[in-house]
Structure formats: structure tokens, C-alpha cells
Amino acid sequence: MDNQNNHFLPHTQLQVLIDTLQASGYSCVGPQVRDGAIIYDVLTEATQLPWGIRDHQAPGEYRLEILDKKQAFAFANGPQAIKPILFKPSETVWKVARNSVGKLEFIPQAATETPVAILGARACDLAAMGIQDKVFLAKDKTDVRYKQRRESLFVVAVNCTYSSNNCFCVSAGTGPNILPPFDLVMTELDGGFVIKSGSERGLLILAALRLKLATNLQIQDAVEAVDVAAEMQTKRIPFDNKRELRDLLFANLNHARWDEVAERCLSCGNCTSVCPTCFCHSEIDKPSLDGTGSEHQREWDSCFTSGHSELGGKPIREETSQRYRQWLTHKVGSWFDQFGTSGCVGCGRCTTWCPVGIDITEELAAISGESNLWKKSHD
DSSP: OOGGEEEEEGGGGGGHHHHHHHTTTTTEEEEETTTTEEEEOOOOOOOGGGGEEEEEETEEEEEEEESOOOOOOOOOSSOOSSSSHOOSSSEEEEEEEEOOTTTEEEEEEOOOOEEEEEEOHHHHHHHHHHHHHHHHHHOOOOOOHHOOOOHHHHEEEESSSOOOOTTOOOHHHHOOOOOOOSSSEEEEEEEEEEEOSSSSSHHHHHHHHHHHEHHHHHHHHHHHHHHHHHOOOOOSSSSSSSSHHHHHTTTTTTTTHHHHHHHTTOOHHHHHHOOOOOOOOEEEEEEESSEEEEEEEEOOOTTTTTGGGGEETTTSSSSSHHHHHHHIIIIIIHHHHHHHHHHHHSOHHHHHTTTTTHHHHHHHHHHTTTTHHHHHHOO
């Protein structure tokens, strides 16, 4: 680590960071406890952060527990982070209005929100943002609303020092150590954070904080804390070469496991909602009651809904087994063909927030045959 770029931000000065970001024109968003979960919402006070709170996650299970030590980012992740900021769950794409002579006029809608600074983005979240960039910022297919929000987003990333039982970012190759792009990155220790900049605007914010340089011991402790988070992870995606997994999945489209998982899957779409890379959406028109105009809106959708695959008035994927197969083979298979990478970042959210506890790593192991190999090696 570059010692000259590493400073130490005491817990007592975290509010100064928030105030500095707000004074620079950003609306801060950060993690906080609400309804039994750690969610991201507008943050104005450091006291709103989940101090001394950790999440316990297992397949279909999420609960919070109180720790003895008072750290603000001692948790792994919550149901959402960056995706709802850039890719809104629901928004108006354009409006149609009838002018004074009765002619229809189409009015495009731009993103008009105040620029956002997110505090606490994790390595998996940044990797997911990079994947969604490929979707919404593709050449000649740029989504102007996403682009505007993305360019104005200020990222204060936080390295994970704890992994939940469902995390597998090490296997996915996305964490837990944070890689660019970010504006500031922090690693939490007892008493504060080792912090460094990753952009020009991040450097300006860091300079305004007037912090002391981090000591060599603090820097080393920060490195070791992230290493501990990596060592905690036990789940993995089959095969180190993920393209090999893609080929195997498409060679097993008639595998019996698709029907087995369908007996448990509710087709609720929770996994796609919490997934930081899923981008399926539907578009609807909402006319005004007086007939003078309408709004064309985009809303999150899921490949698990019956209408998602509808063609000619009939869904082409009527069975749950077909919908789950479509989701999984696209996520870690054909995503490579579209975007040159896997669509899974190893955050484990789909496993945690599945009502029946379907584990993506278990399903991949079963279809790939790795679960049988593991069983034989341990018999």
C-alpha cells in the first residue's frame, strides 16, 4: 500500500466526512438499520450508521446481532446498495402531452436528482456496478438517466473485514479487497479508518479533512483485516475457469436438478430483486384520467414472472424449472457472451433473501457434478 496516500480517519471525525460531502453538493446515502435489516438510505448524521451491528446470514435467513465493539461497518451486506441509486426501481422515461392545438408532444425525462455520495459500498457492489455499466453504458445503447447518475456518483467504498456465511466473492474474483473505480476507500479498525483516495475529486475531499497519515502498523492491520474476511468464506462457484462452467451448464439443460429446484422455488423474484446486477425491466404507459397526456414508465421486472417471457399472448417459459434455468444459465453462462464476464459477483444476496433458502452455489455444484465429487472425497 502507498503510505503517502493512506490517512487515518478517527471515528469521531466521520461526521466531518459526511458534512464535507454535503457541503460539496452531494446527498449522502449510507447503511442504517430499518425493519430488521441494514438498508441504504439518506444519511445526514454519523449516528444513523449501524454502530456495533452485524448481520447473520444463512440460506433463507437474515438477522442482526449486537457486537461488543462499536464499528460502523462490521456487517457484510444488506438487501440493496448501489443498484437502486443508478437503476431506479421505477421511473418515468418520457411524457406525452397534448399541446394547445391538440397535437401530441413527446417530452424526454432526464435524471434531475442531486448528485449522490454513497458511503459503505463493498467490493461486490463495485463489481456489480461495473457489470451494469456494460448494460446501460454500452456504445450506441447508452441509457441517459443511468449515465447522468453514474457520472455524478461519489463512491466512498469500505473494505469488508467480515464475511457472512453466504459470501463467496473470493471465488467470484470480485473481493473482498476493493478495486477501482472509487473516489475514497476505507478499511475500518478499532477507533477509525485507514482511508485513501482513488480519484481527483476524492483527493480534494481527503485534503479538506486535514487528516494525519496512517502509521505503518495501521496500514498493516487494515490489510490483515481484509485477509481475515477472505479466509472466512467457505462457499465457492464450481471451476476456477468460469467459462468452463458456462459450457457445462448449456450441456446440461435437461439435468434432473432443474425440476428438483423447481419443487422448492416459489418464482417470487426475490433473488432478482436483491441481485446487484439483474437489469430486467418492463415498460408501461400510464395515461392521465382526462386524456390530455400519459407517462411512459420503466419498472424493475424479473425473469421469474409469467409475463416476462410472453410472446404472442403466451409465455414461452411456463414452468418454474424453465424460469430458474433461464436465470441461472444467463447469470453465470450466457452473460459471458453478452458482456464478457459473469453476472454473479458472489455477494450471496440471492441465497439469503430466498424464502426457501435456495443456494446458488449448491445448485451450481449439483449440476456441475462437484457436489458428488466432494461427497466421494469425504466418504
